Amino acid sequence: MPARDSTPPDSHWQGVRLHVVTGKGGTGKTTVAAAMALALAAGGRQTLLVEVEGRQGIAALFDVPPLGYAERHLAVAPGGGDVSGLSVEPKAALMEYLDLFYHLGRAGKLLERMGAVDFATTVAPGMRDVLITGKVYEAVRRRRNGGPAFDAVVLDAPPTGRITRFLNVNEEVVGLTKVGPIRNQSGSIMGLLRSPQTVVHLVTVLEEMPVQETVDGVDELRAVDLPIGGVVVNLVRDPVLGTRDLADAVKGRLDPEAVAGGLRTAGLGGHSTGVQARLATLTEGLLGEAADHGERVALERQERGTLAQLRRPTYELPALSDGIDLGALYELARRLREQGLA
Numbered sequence: 031m032p033a034r035d036s037t038p039p040d041s042h043w044q045g046v047r048l049h050v051v052t053g054k055g056g057t058g059k060t061t062v063a064a065a066m067a068l069a070l071a072a073g074g075r076q077t078l079l080v081e082v083e084g085r086q087g088i089a090a091l092f093d094v095p096p097l098g099y100a101e102r103h104l105a106v107a108p109g110g111g112d113v114s115g116l117s118v119e120p121k122a123a124l125m126e127y128l129d130l131f132y133h134l135g136r137a138g139k140l141l142e143r144m145g146a147v148d149f150a151t152t153v154a155p156g157m158r159d160v161l162i163t164g165k166v167y168e169a170v171r172r173r174r175n176g177g178p179a180f181d182a183v184v185l186d187a188p189p190t191g192r193i194t195r196f197l198n199v200n201e202e203v204v205g206l207t208k209v210g211p212i213r214n215q216s217g218s219i220m221g222l223l224r225s226p227q228t229v230v231h232l233v234t235v236l237e238e239m240p241v242q243e244t245v246d247g248v249d250e251l252r253a254v255d256l257p258i259g260g261v262v263v264n265l266v267r268d269p270v271l272g273t274r275d276l277a278d279a280v281k282g283r284l285d286p287e288a289v290a291g292g293l294r295t296a297g298l299g300g301h302s303t304g305v306q307a308r309l310a311t312l313t314e315g316l317l318g319e320a321a322d323h324g325e326r327v328a329l330e331r332q333e334r335g336t337l338a339q340l341r342r343p344t345y346e347l348p349a350l351s352d353g354i355d356l357g358a359l360y361e362l363a364r365r366l367r368e369q370g371l372a
């Protein structure tokens with residue numbers, strides 16, 4: 031049976047039931063959402079990881095067969111607890127809607143055969159997102175054994191450029207329809223999304239464009255009263271040189287003789303002119319790379335400063351050198367917990 035106290039008291043997000051994860055494309059939304067679902071499940075809780083773009087990214091990540099419309103168990107969290115996964119598909123969501131609100135049953139199937147379902151889910155603008163957010167709402171609200179079926183739902187959401195429109199789509203529906211079940215449903219969804227039970231986290235890397243998208247995303251979400259969560263800085267690499275050496279590297283003040291000495295110590299020495307020439311080329315190359323590295327670290331510091339101005343809880347995740355497998359997800363989940371996300 032799921033625990034009833036969703037998140038532990040030292041988490042920044044106590045009481046939050048829906049964690050929406052957005053960010054610039056390719057910054058690690060799917061990876062971070064998965065690690066978050068594991069972190070939030072630790073210690074015996076139940077979480078649901080939901081994807082909405084039909085890409086089967088979650089199945090690939092957890093190395094399971096493609097997810098369907100019914101959720102599937104993905105992983106056991108540290109200290110017990112379970113992560114389940116779901117891929118929300120607008121067509122199936124529409125069939126469920128028709129059945130739920132109009133008890134269409136077989137008539138719904140007929141509509142599907144007539145192509146009406148395809149029409150509604152692919153042609154009617156915004157309809158797709160209404161259906162998807164409706165399904166997410168249902169998962170958050172679902173009950174089991176007298177309590178919430180899931181302590182937390184983590185949504186691997188559309189990227190920053192589309193997130194506000196996606197989450198706010200039901201607002202438009204409320205404005206368009208005067209009465210009826212669809213209006214009520216849309217009103218309830220907006221109610222959840224604007225409540226303290228929802229937060230939108232933004233994933234970024236320490237580069238100019240993704241950081242700018244994060245800043246813009248926060249502004250846009252704020253403008254429509256959607257609750258901003260934390261900022262997850264992903265793919266962080268530790269500097270390979272100390273602060274002093276980095277500054278010297280950028281200014282071209284590293285001592286070439288010291289670098290060449292290091293290379294000789296590493297066994298790259300020799301006295302022939304050929305070897306000497308190669309050593310000089312290698313030293314020059316290394317000094318150039320050190321300068322680039324120094325510049326990158328300085329830029330990263332600047333981006334961190336920009337993110338700090340958002341005044342949101344910020345979490346850093348390392349770039350794991352062996353790629354992302356289940357073990358890596360546990361490692362990232364552990365880091366998130368250490369930093370108070372769950």
Ligand SMILES: Nc1ncnc2c1ncn2[C@@H]1O[C@H](COP(=O)(O)OP(=O)(O)OP(=O)(O)O)[C@@H](O)[C@H]1O
Nearest residue numbers: 055056057058059060061265347348349350353354
């Ligand atoms: N912390 C990390 N360490 C190492 N590799 C990572 C890390 N985070 C993400 N990656 C890798 O970076 C790539 C992009 O990550 P991911 O698919 O999670 O990004 P995304 O934002 O969901 O992308 P998309 O916009 O295409 O959905 C993947 O190959 C993933 O394995």
Ligand SMILES: [Mg+2]
Nearest residue numbers: 059060061087
């Ligand atoms: Mg993704």
